Amino acid sequence: xxxxxxxxxxxxxxxxxxxxxxxxxxxxxxxxxxxxxxxxxxxxxxxxxxxxxxxxxxxxxxxxxxxxxxxxxxxxxxxxxxxxxxxxxxxxxxxxxxxxxxxxxxxxxxxxxxxxxxxxxxxxxxxxxxxxxxxxxxxxxxxxxxxxxxxxxxxxxxxxxxxxxxxxxxxxxxxxxxxxxxxxxxxxxxxxxxxxxxxxxxxxxxxxxxxxxxxxxxxxxxxxxxxxxxxxxxxxxxxxxxxxxxxxxxxxxxxxxxxxxxxxxxxxxxxxxxxxxxxxxxxxxxxxxxxxxxxxxxxxxxxxxxxxxxxxxxxxxxxxxxxxxxxxxxxxxxxxxxxxxxxxxxxxxxxxxxxxxxxxxxxxxxxxxxxxxxxxxxxxxxxxxxxxxxxxxxxxxxxxxxxxxxxxxxxxxxxxxxxxxxxxxxxxxxxxxxxxxxxxxxxxxxxxxxxxxxxxxxxxxxxxxxxxxxxxxxxxxxxxxxxxxxxxxxxxxxxxxxxxxxxxxxxxxxxxxxxxxxxxxxxxxxxxxxxxxxx
Numbered sequence: 149x150x151x152x153x154x155x156x157x158x159x160x161x162x163x164x165x166x167x168x169x170x171x172x173x174x175x176x177x178x179x180x181x182x183x184x185x186x187x188x189x190x191x192x193x194x195x196x197x198x199x200x201x202x203x204x205x206x207x208x209x210x211x212x213x214x215x216x217x218x219x220x221x222x223x224x225x226x227x228x229x230x231x232x233x234x235x236x237x238x239x240x241x242x243x244x245x246x247x248x249x250x251x252x253x254x255x256x257x258x259x260x261x262x263x264x265x266x267x268x269x270x271x272x273x274x275x276x277x278x279x280x281x282x283x284x285x286x287x288x289x290x291x292x293x294x295x296x297x298x299x300x301x302x303x304x305x306x307x308x309x310x311x312x313x314x315x316x317x318x319x320x321x322x323x324x325x326x327x328x329x330x331x332x333x334x335x336x337x338x339x340x341x342x343x344x345x346x347x348x349x350x351x352x353x354x355x356x357x358x359x360x361x362x363x364x365x366x367x368x369x370x371x372x373x374x375x376x377x378x379x380x381x382x383x384x385x386x387x388x389x390x391x392x393x394x395x396x397x398x399x400x401x402x403x404x405x406x407x408x409x410x411x412x413x414x415x416x417x418x419x420x421x422x423x424x425x426x427x428x429x430x431x432x433x434x435x436x437x438x439x440x441x442x443x444x445x446x447x448x449x450x451x452x453x454x455x456x457x458x459x460x461x462x463x464x465x466x467x468x469x470x471x472x473x474x475x476x477x478x479x480x481x482x483x484x485x486x487x488x489x490x491x492x493x494x495x496x497x498x499x500x501x502x503x504x505x506x507x508x509x510x511x512x513x514x515x516x517x518x519x520x521x522x523x524x525x526x527x528x529x530x531x532x533x534x535x536x537x538x539x540x541x542x543x544x545x546x547x548x549x550x551x552x553x554x555x556x557x558x559x560x561x562x563x564x565x566x567x568x569x570x571x572x573x574x575x576x577x578x579x580x581x582x583x584x585x586x587x588x589x590x591x592x593x594x595x596x597x598x599x600x601x602x603x604x605x606x607x608x609x610x611x612x613x614x615x616x617x618x619x620x621x622x623x624x625x626x627x628x629x630x631x632x633x634x635x636x637x638x639x640x641x642x643x644x645x646x647x648x649x650x651x652x653x654x655x656x657x658x659x660x661x662x663x664x665x666x667x668x669x670x671x672x673x674x675x676x677x678x679x680x681x682x683x
Contacts, residue, residue, distance in 0.1 A: 165191050165283050165381045167210065167238045167262055173381060174320035175278040176264065179240075182248065183256030183263035189237040194280040196273065200227025200239065207235040210283075212276035213242060225252050232259035240264045242272050286383035293318050293387045294394050301398055308334050311399045312373065319375060319388050325399075326372040329471045329524065337376035344372075349389060360385060362392035364399040371403060407466075414466050417442065417486045421493065425546070428539040444484050445497045449534050450541040451507065452495040453481065453514045454488075454548035456555075458526045458569070465492065468525055472517075479516035480509070489589075491527065491552075493545055502534060507572070515570050528555040528569045547573040595663035601646045608646070609664075611639045616661040620651060 168187035170176065181187070192208035198215035200223065205211065211231065224241070231239055239256075241248070243265045256263040266272060281288050301314045312323040312334060324335025332338050339352045339359040350361040358380050364371040373395060375388045420438050424431055424446075431446075439446050455472065465487045473485050476494055483496045496510060514529045521527065530551025532544035551571040602609040611629065615636065618624035622640070626633040640651070649656040 165383065167191055168379060170210070170279060170282065170381060171262075171264060173279075173282065173384060175275060175282065176266075177320070178267040178270065180265045181262065182265050183253040183261070187238075187262055189262070191237045191279075191283055194276055194283055196276045200224055200231065200241075202227070202231045202234040202236050205234060205236060208237055210237050210240065210279065212240040212272050212279065214272040214276070224248065225255055228252065228256055228259065228261055228263070232261045236261065238262035238264060240266060240272070240275070242266045242270065243268055282381060282383045286386060290383070290387045290390045294390050297391050297394055301395070305398050305402050308399065308402055311395050311402065315373070315375065315391055315395050318391055319377075319384070321375050321377050321388065323392075324374045324376070326374060327470065328371070328467065330372075331471075331474075333371070335374075338374050342372075349393070351385060351389075358385060360388040360392060362389070362396060364396050364403060371399065373399060410466055410469075414469075414487050417484070418488070420444075421486045421545075424538055425542045428542045429537065431538050442484070446538050446541065447536075448497045448499045449501055449536050450495050450497050450544050451502075451510050451534050452493060452532045452541070452544040452548040453510065454491065454493055454530045454532075454545070454552040455514075455517075455527045456491040456529070456549075456552040458528050471521070471525065475517045475520040476513075478520060479513040481513050481517065493548070495541065495544065501536070507531070507534060511570065511572055518569055528552050529571075530554070531570070531572045533573055551575075591662070591666040595666035598659065598663045599647070599667065602643065605643075605646070608639055608643045609667075611636065612643050612660070613664040615640055616651075616657070616664055620657065 166187065167189050170191060171179065171181055171187060190208055191210045194210045194212060195205055196212050196214050198213070200211070200213055202209075202211065228239065239261060241263065248263070248265070253263065266275060297314055297318045300318060301311070305311055308325055312325060316323040322335060322337045324337050325333050326338050327333045328344070330338070330342070330344055337357075337359075339354055339361070342350055342352045342359070342361055347363050347365055349363065352359045352361060356379050358377045360375040360377060362373045364373060373392050375392060377384055377388060380388075416438070420435070420442065423435050424439070427435060436446060469485065469487065469492070472492055476482070476485065481494055481496055483494055485492055485494045498506070511531050514531055518527055518529060530548045530553070532547030532551065535541065535543045551573045555569055555571055599609065602612070611625070614628055615622075615625045618628060622633045622636050625631075626636045629636070644651060647660070649660055651657045651660065
């Protein structure tokens with residue numbers, strides 16, 4: 149066999165490979181490690197010899213015997229002694245009709261020389277060539293495997309399994325797919341944990357398995373392709389990374405096709421629910437037929453839960469839908485789930501009028517759902533009353549939305565206790581009803597219109613909010629903000645001129661106060677007490 153190509157100036161030498169990593173490689177599939185425990189020796193060169201002859205070789209050399217060697221002959225044992233004296237990294241022997249004698253294996257054990265036996269159908273020359281490539285030119289192996297994958301996959305794929313199967317056949321390791329939440333969606337092998345917040349390729353070592361992770365980015369949350377390699381050589385990890393990166397466009401194409409179908413289904417669900425909420429009991433045959441196609445029961449008694457996102461910018465609710473559906477089903481709610489602009493609507497339907505205890509069951513199920521979702525998807529949830537028929541479905545959805553909007557995400561109770569993020573419509577007092585209205589879309593639209601002149605005056609807007617919260621008291625507002633009362637009076641006077649209102653008028657004051665309440669979370673986030681005082 150030719151000597152390895154000399155290293156060119158500026159080139160990085162291949163990372164050292166251990167014999168243990170080579171023994172675990174698919175190239176030696178079916179081979180038997182028969183003797184010698186020192187598999188952690190580094191292999192820097194692979195040499196082919198007709199017999200067990202270490203002449204001219206030494207530390208870091210792996211010998212592959214290609215000749216018709218009698219593994220039970222004395223020549224093998226003599227060669228093993230010479231190999232051990234020369235410090236050879238390991239010896240690969242082909243197995244013919246008879247394997248090595250027990251004394252030969254014991255000798256290799258005693259001399260601590262690793263002995264690897266090739267199966268009868270293996271070609272020593274082919275094995276030596278592949279091992280030499282892994283040791284000296286891993287980039288050649290990497291390119292060949294990528295080409296094998298491209299030839300194997302061909303054209304457009306019709307399932308995620310087709311992609312993972314093709315990768316697994318090329319790299320000879322199990323390949324799985326994980327969802328955005330890290331749960332297995334295909335396959336059986338996945339890391340216990342990895343950085344789901346990093347949309348980048350990753351390598352995670354857990355025990356004897358190395359997980360090579362490739363993100364497939366579609367939408368706001370990626371899918372993850374994962375190859376589980378057992379005690380891999382560095383070259384194996386690089387091959388898996390290259391093949392998984394090559395497989396990403398095929399997986400992305402499948403995801404894009406699936407997403408188009410999901411978006412079509414989401415539009416059908418959202419449109420149908422909007423029609424049911426609008427038409428109520430007047431829903432005609434066509435609407436009822438659409439509901440039947442989706443498997444929605446319109447008769448019976450309905451209980452709705454409205455799941456609203458907390459303190460998040462507009463996000464892709466369709467991407468998170470599967471995770472929400474799994475959490476609901478695990479908690480015991482297996483009814484329809486429909487996307488909304490700020491979250492989701494789910495409901496349960498039963499044939500006969502349920503007892504009041506059933507409402508508590510749904511309420512507890514919603515609490516379990518939020519607990520299962522944890523901090524990745526922070527939600528507030530409202531639960532409506534039990535109502536029968538199509539009109540009842542519309543009423544319970546309205547009530548659930550109202551209850552969800554009543555939850556103040558800035559309150560200490562909500563931020564510290566997940567159970568406080570779930571409210572039933574019957575538990576709302578007058579104050580929570582007002583908060584529910586101020587968090588509605590119509591209230592925010594009116595508030596934005598009324599307070600638009602103060603859009604670029606954050607200090608005035610924040611001072612106005614504190615002033616109205618302290619019952620229009622200049623003294624109390626000054627104390628709360630650490631300002632002089634003349635400063636507060638001046639700011640309130642300027643605010644009234646800009647808005648064109650008179651805060652001494654009860655109607656004007658009520659309108660402005662409700663508008664401030666509707667925008668309060670934004671006002672409080674953008675302007676701290678110190679910023680207001682120093683402006």
